Amino acid sequence: MADSVDPALTSSSASASVPAQPASTIANPPSQQTQNLPIRESKSAKSPAPSDNQSSKNKDASKPAAAFSDAAAAAGTDKPLTPAELKKKAKAEKAARRAKEKLAKEAGGAGAAGGSAPGAIQSRPPATPKKDAAGGASQKGQKAAQPRRGSAPTGQTAADEPTKKEDKSVAVFGHLYGQPRRTTIAGAGKEVHSAVLALGLQLRDYVVCGSSARCVATLLAFKRVIESYTTPLGTSLSRHLTTHLSHQITYLSTCRPLSISQGNAIRALKLAIASVDPSTPELSAKATLCEFIDNFIREKITVADQVIAQSAAQKVQNGDVIVTFAGSSIVKQTLLTAHKQGKRFRVSIIDSRPLFEGKNLARALANAGLDVQYSLVHGISHAIKDATKVFLGAHAMTSNGRLYSRVGTALVAMSAKERAGGVEVPVIVCCETVKFTDRVALDSIVVNEIADADELVSAQPLQQVTGLVDPEAPTKPDNKKGGKGASSAPKPDPSASLNPSPSPLSNWKDNRNLQLLNIMYDVTPAEYVDMVVTEMGSLPPSAVPIVHRMSTNL
C-alpha cells in the first residue's frame, strides 16, 4: 500500500543520516510531551544526550565489536569462554533485558532503566563505561516519549495517559490487543542495531507503510545488521546470526506487528543463513548473505513489481474507468505504466480514514497527468456506478484465496460485484507472491491488526507524514539548542489552531462504555476477486495456495 521506502533507504544507505533520524524524532516530543505530562520533564531535559549516545553507538557498531565485546566485558579479561558459560551469560542477559523492559513498561515509557538491577546490566555494553550514571541517563534520554505518527504532531494529548479506569479494548477483538505498540526505543535490547531502531520507529509511525515497502525496508536494515555483524568466538555464523537477527525482529514486531511479506522475507533470510556452510570464512559468508538480500529484493519485489505492472497494465483499455482503494504502490505502478503506454482512462480513488493513503496515490497520478477522481468510503456506490474495472493492492493473499488488505477493500470489492444493475465489474488484485501466505482467514476478526484508536479522534484529516516536509522540522534544532528545552516555550499546536473547537471525542477515554475501534485490515471473500496478477502470471484466487507452495519450495 502506501509506499515510501525512501526514508528507510536513505537511512540505511547513508550511515551518517541514521543517528539523525531517530534523534530528530526524539527531539520533537519533549516540548509536546511536557505540556501534559510533567513526569517526563526529567527525561526530556536530557534530550541532547541521546543523539550523542546514538552516534557513538553507531560509530562503534561499524567496528566489529558489538556482540564480541559484550562477551568480553562479561567474562572480565579472559577471552576463551566455554559454551556452557556463554549460554549462562546469554540467559542472564536475557533475564536482565526482560526485567528492564518490564520496568520500562510499568513506568509508562517514562524510563527507569537507571534503576534496574545494575548487576545484571553490567555485563552489557562496553561502549558506556559508567553503567549506572551515564548509561542510565542516556537510556532515559532516548526514552522521551514520541508523539504518535512521527513528526507530525496531531494535538492528541490524551493519547499517552495511562488508563486504569476502564478497558477500552473492543471485546470481540480482545485477542488482538496484546501489548501496546512500543512508543519509544527505550528498553530495546542492546543488540538491536541502530538502523533497525530507526526502522522500528518509522514502521510505527507509518512512515514506512505498505506491505512491500515494509518488506524492503526490513531487508535493507537487516543487510546493515549483517554487514556490521561479527561472529562471537566459540560459535558459528550460521548458528549465532539467526539469534542475533531474532533480537532485531522482536524489536520490530513490538513497534508494529510484522506484515506477511516481512515474515516471508525473514523466513527466507533465516533459511539462507542456516544453509551457510560453517566452514566459510565470515567475510565471504556475510557477502553471500548481503547478496542474497539484494537478490531477494530484486526478484521478489522490484522486478516482480515491474512484471506485475506490465501484465496488469494490459488489462487497462482505452476509456476504462478504474476504481482503486487507498494507496497501493503496485497499483500506482500499474496505472502509470498503462498511462505511459498511451492508454486513456480515468482513475477513481477511494480513500479512507485515518491514514488517507489514497491522497498520495492521487497526487502521484495527477502529477503524471492522469484523470483522477477522489472520494472517500462514503462515495463507493457513486464511484463504482460508472466503473469498468477495480484494481486492488494486497497486504496478503491467504491460502483460501481471500484477499487480506487495508480495511475498506472488501467494501469496494463487494460493491463492484453487487451492482444493482446486475453488471459485474471485474476485480483485479495486484500482488507479489512474497505476500502469499499459508495462513487461512474466514473473517476479519480472528486475524487483524489493531491500530491506536486515538488516530480516529482528530476530525481534521491527519497530515500525511510520508513525503511531506514537516513544518515543525526547522524548529527542532532550536528546541534542542535551547537545551534543557523541556520548559522552553511550548510549541504551538498547528492542529489546535486550525480547529478551534475540540473534537467531542478528545477525551473519549473518560467516557465510560465508549470504545473506538481502529482496525487495519479486512478480508475480502474470494468470490469477489476475479483475478490475482502476480509475477508468476495471472491466477484465480483459488490458485494462491498452489503458487505459494511452488514459490516456497524453490
Place this chain on the structure above:
Amino acid sequence: MPSTSLALTPGLGSFLKSLKTHPVETSIENLISLLKRRQIRHSRSCATATAYLLRHVVSVCKTSDPLKLIERVQTVGRRLVAAQPREMVVGNVVRRVLGLIRDEAEDDHEAEFALSEAGSESQPQTPRAFDDPSSSLPLDRDMLSLRAEGAERSSSRPTLHSMFSLLSHPEAEFSPISTPGTQSPNGRMPGHGPGSKDVKAEVLEGIGEIIDELGQVDDQIASYALEHIHSNEIILTHTSSTTVQKFLLKAATKRKFTVIHAESFPNNHENTHATVSGNPLGDDDELSAEAFQKPLIALGITVILIPDSAVFALMSRVNKVILGTHSVLANGGLVAAAGTRVIARAAKVHQTPVVVVSGVYKLSPVYPFDFDSLIEYGDASKVLPYEDGDLVDQIDVQNPNYDYVPAELVDLYITNLGGHAPSYLYRIVSDHYRKEDISF
C-alpha cells in the same frame, strides 16, 4: 433576512420566530431562501418549517373557498419544492395539507348531500341520523342487521346507490357505522350554513395535527423498539439520527446490547462523535434540543465507534443494522446519508437484517426513475481540506451527500404506524397522499 432574526443564526428557530411577526409573503421568501441556502437541512426541520408556514398561509388566506385554498397552497408548495427539490419532505407536507383541504371540502359536500337526502328519504335511512359512535350493543346489533338489510336492498334502489357512490367512499353506504368515525359529519350538520368557514378551521386543525405528529414521531417510533431489539444484541448504525438514537435509547432502558456506530466521515462525523460521546458540539444550536439527550453510553450501553471502512469487517458479528434515512420512496427504496448503501449491501451479504426507522412524513410518493436526480453532492473541502489545495486543482474531488438504497436491501421499515415490509409502503403512500396531489 428580517432584522429581528439577525441576532440568531438563520435556521428553523429563527424562522419560526419570525413567522409570527412577518407578513406571509416575506415568510415564504424567507423559507425559500433558507432552503436554498441549506440553512434548514434536516428532514424534520424542513417538514416542521413547511407545516408552520402552510398553517400561516391558510390562516391569513382571505377566502375560505376550498378550491381557492387548494390553489393557494399549491402555488406556495410549488415554490418551496422548487427551492429545494431534494428535500422531499417539503413536498410531502404540502401534499398532506392539500389532501386535508380536499378531504374537508368533500366532507362538507357530503354532509350537504346527506342532509338533503335524509330529508327526502323515507324509512330505511332514518337510523343514520341516530347513529353515534357511543351506541350501545343492542343498537349495534340492530345496525348490523340493518346493514345487511341495506345491502340486500341496495340493488332495489339503484338511484340512491349511484348518488352515494358519487360523493363518498365506495363502501360508505354499506357500513354506516364507519361514517361517524372517519368523517365526523354529525357536528357540522346543524351549523351547515357557514360550512365553508369551518373548512378553514378544520384545515388549520389538521395542520396542527401534522405539526404534532412531527413532534412526536420519534417517540412513537421508539415505542416499537423493544419489539425489535433483544438482549445482548450487536446493532450497527450509521451517522447521527435522532430517530435512531431515540429508538436505541428506548430499548436501552430495558435491555443491554452493544451498538457499533459508523461515523459517516466526512459529512456528519462530528455530529456522530457528539452523539456517541454525549459531548455536544459547541457551535451547533440547531441540535441543541438533542444535545440534552443522554448518550447511550450513559445508560450502560457499550458503543463502539468505527470508521466507515470497517463496516464489512465487523458485519459478520452484527445482529441487526438500524438506519435512519433522509426520505423514503414509494417503491420501498430510500435516500439516506452517503455510505448507507454499502452498509446495507454488506448487511445483505452477511444476511443481517436491515431495519430502517423513519417517520411517515418522510415517505414520498416518488418513484426513483432517475437515481442521480435524487443525489446531492456536497462540499469537496470536507473530503480534501484546503491544505491540499494543490491537489484539489488537479483532481476531481467528490463528496456525495446521499445514497440511494434500493428496496431489496431493506428488510423492514418501522414508522410511527408500525413495522412494514418495503413492498407495503406504496399502500401507506396511497393512504396519506391523494392521487391528484402526487404531482401538484
